[in-house]
Amino acid sequence: MSEGPAIVGVHEHPLRLAPDYTPLRFIGECAAAALADAGLKPSDVDGLATTGEPMALNYIAEYLNVAPRWLDMTGIGGSSFLAHILHAADAIRQKRANVVLIVYGSTARSSAVALGSSPRPEVVDATSVSDADGFELPYGIILAAQYALVAQRHMHEYGTTREQLAEIAVTCRAHAAMNPNARYRDPITVADVIASRPIAEPLHLLDCCVITDGGGAVVVASNEVARNGRQKPVRILAGREALAHGQGGHRRLLDVAAKQTGPGAFADAGLRPSDVDLAMIYDSFTITVLTTLEAMGFCKPGEGGAFVQNGRLRLGGELPMNLEGGALSNNHPGRRGIFLAIEAAHQLRGNAGMRQVQDAQVALCHGTGGYLGGRHSGVTLLLGRD
Amino acid sequence: MSEKKTTGAALTPRPAPRLTSQTAGYWKAAREGWLLLGDCAACGKLSHPPQTVCPFCWTAGLGNRKASGKATLNSFTVVHQSGVPALRERLPYIVAYVELEEGICLLSNLVNCPPAEARIGMALRVLFEAITDESAAVLFEPA
Numbered sequence A: 001m002s003e004g005p006a007i008v009g010v011h012e013h014p015l016r017l018a019p020d021y022t023p024l025r026f027i028g029e030c031a032a033a034a035l036a037d038a039g040l041k042p043s044d045v046d047g048l049a050t051t052g053e054p055m056a057l058n059y060i061a062e063y064l065n066v067a068p069r070w071l072d073m074t075g076i077g078g079s080s081f082l083a084h085i086l087h088a089a090d091a092i093r094q095k096r097a098n099v100v101l102i103v104y105g106s107t108a109r110s111s112a113v114a115l116g117s118s119p120r121p122e123v124v125d126a127t128s129v130s131d132a133d134g135f136e137l138p139y140g141i142i143l144a145a146q147y148a149l150v151a152q153r154h155m156h157e158y159g160t161t162r163e164q165l166a167e168i169a170v171t172c173r174a175h176a177a178m179n180p181n182a183r184y185r186d187p188i189t190v191a192d193v194i195a196s197r198p199i200a201e202p203l204h205l206l207d208c209c210v211i212t213d214g215g216g217a218v219v220v221a222s223n224e225v226a227r228n229g230r231q232k233p234v235r236i237l238a239g240r241e242a243l244a245h246g247q248g249g250h251r252r253l254l255d256v257a258a259k260q261t262g263p264g265a266f267a268d269a270g271l272r273p274s275d276v277d278l279a280m281i282y283d284s285f286t287i288t289v290l291t292t293l294e295a296m297g298f299c300k301p302g303e304g305g306a307f308v309q310n311g312r313l314r315l316g317g318e319l320p321m322n323l324e325g326g327a328l329s330n331n332h333p334g335r336r337g338i339f340l341a342i343e344a345a346h347q348l349r350g351n352a353g354m355r356q357v358q359d360a361q362v363a364l365c366h367g368t369g370g371y372l373g374g375r376h377s378g379v380t381l382l383l384g385r386d
Numbered sequence B: 001m002s003e004k005k006t007t008g009a010a011l012t013p014r015p016a017p018r019l020t021s022q023t024a025g026y027w028k029a030a031r032e033g034w035l036l037l038g039d040c041a042a043c044g045k046l047s048h049p050p051q052t053v054c055p056f057c058w059t060a061g062l063g064n065r066k067a068s069g070k071a072t073l074n075s076f077t078v079v080h081q082s083g084v085p086a087l088r089e090r091l092p093y094i095v096a097y098v099e100l101e102e103g104i105c106l107l108s109n110l111v112n113c114p115p116a117e118a119r120i121g122m123a124l125r126v127l128f129e130a131i132t133d134e135s136a137a138v139l140f141e142p143a
Helices: A023-038 A056-064 A080-093 A131-135 A143-158 A162-176 A190-195 A223-227 A258-269 A286-296 A326-330 A337-349 B024-031
Strands: A006-012 A047-049 A070-072 A099-106 A198-201 A214-221 A234-244 A278-281 A362-370 A376-385 B036-039 B063-066 B070-079 B093-100 B105-110 B123-132 B135-142
Touching: A006 A023, A006 A223, A006 A337, A023 A056, A023 A099, A023 A214, A047 A056, A047 A080, A056 A099, A070 A080, A080 A099, A080 A214, A080 A234, A080 A337, A080 A362, A080 A376, A143 A198, A143 A286, A143 B070, A143 B093, A162 A190, A162 A286, A162 A326, A214 A337, A234 A258, A234 A337, A258 A286, A258 A362, A258 A376, A278 A286, A278 A337, A286 A362, A286 A376, A337 A362, A337 A376, B024 B036, B024 B063, B024 B123, B024 B135, B070 B105
Parallel strands: A047 A070, A047 A099, A278 A362, B105 B135
Antiparallel strands: A006 A214, A006 A234, A099 A214, A198 B070, A234 A376, A362 A376, B036 B063, B070 B093, B070 B123, B093 B105, B123 B135
């Protein structure tokens, strides 16, 4: 555990609304802050990763004026950054890189991007592989609907209630109160979530993540760099990545990608769900969390509704989750996987302040990218301290 | 399975699907009142959406067959906010995950059904709503 690649520097940008920023400005500021956090200098960076439009990495390398010898632009939605961390750890073990910088910046809120109520943007050019969109756009299959279909099916099969889903949003808001940068910090109740306006039933407004501007950066480095770094190394113990999709018309809605990644990640790390001290779970919608908790094996399939109740996910509970407030209350600039790893790193270093999980040794991050009821990715990452 | 308008004539047509060499036949069949499924002569599996390579055995030259149009509701969501202008006129509308009696699941809309009466497991039948001369939306209503 104490020999492998590690996260050695992190930064989450404090702004949630920045109309005068561009994505590159977020990336520049976050890259500088994460490198300073790590005690490294720009010339140490020899690997670079991000997700975004085609050739985004070309522009970012120029902006940062770096010459990386290892590149990753895996773009599988909001989980991409966790895949970058996983890939970076492999590259570092293979000596193909020594210090990998993973960056993200977005002005989704300032640009008024209506993430949840939009269909997948119709991007049709000579290289487009999005033929299948014609089978969704005529029916108004907005993003939130793709998650709501899973929620409705879960409620039907297992008797999960809207109150149980709401508890996830209430938990994230309670944690956001301990994060001065969070988008929303005022406490909410289960009744508030139930009473908020419907978006795609059974999901209502407060079941849906916020939309913000924002940015972040993570530095992954070799053990040699990590043991001489400014921070306690956060070890990358194991991880898995997977895709779920329509399966030619044979998809069962509750077969989420996380089912393919969780068990393998635990097996690779030699850990069990009961070893996890905190979870950072992509909470694009409340149902995303519920299905992920079951898929990771924290509870049995169908028992997620009962599992999230009675404060189990709160700071001080059995499995504290999304301690900075998550996508439901802290930030969501479109793809938030990087923030899962950043908060996990703070928790494992022990510098998470008033929201610190006592003696945190193992953190689970799981990112979901895309559309839970359709094509989506899942990436599980297990992190630990020495 | 005759073509049937599901809503008033004043509504803006739904967004037209992009017609490609793989999909134009499917949409034209829908315009004529048929739901086609991919039907692989090599492995015998049915599939959706249409493509030329079977998604199971990757044999090229995937054929098709007409579905019966009988289905059950596997899941649904009542949508209250939509970024698709033509669909905004139809709010609230029901997005449905439909399981055909042939075992294939697909995304569609449940129409002619008040949202409060939608139930997972309810019996459905297909109907079609013209979009262009070359395409129609494949919809479902209570059987």
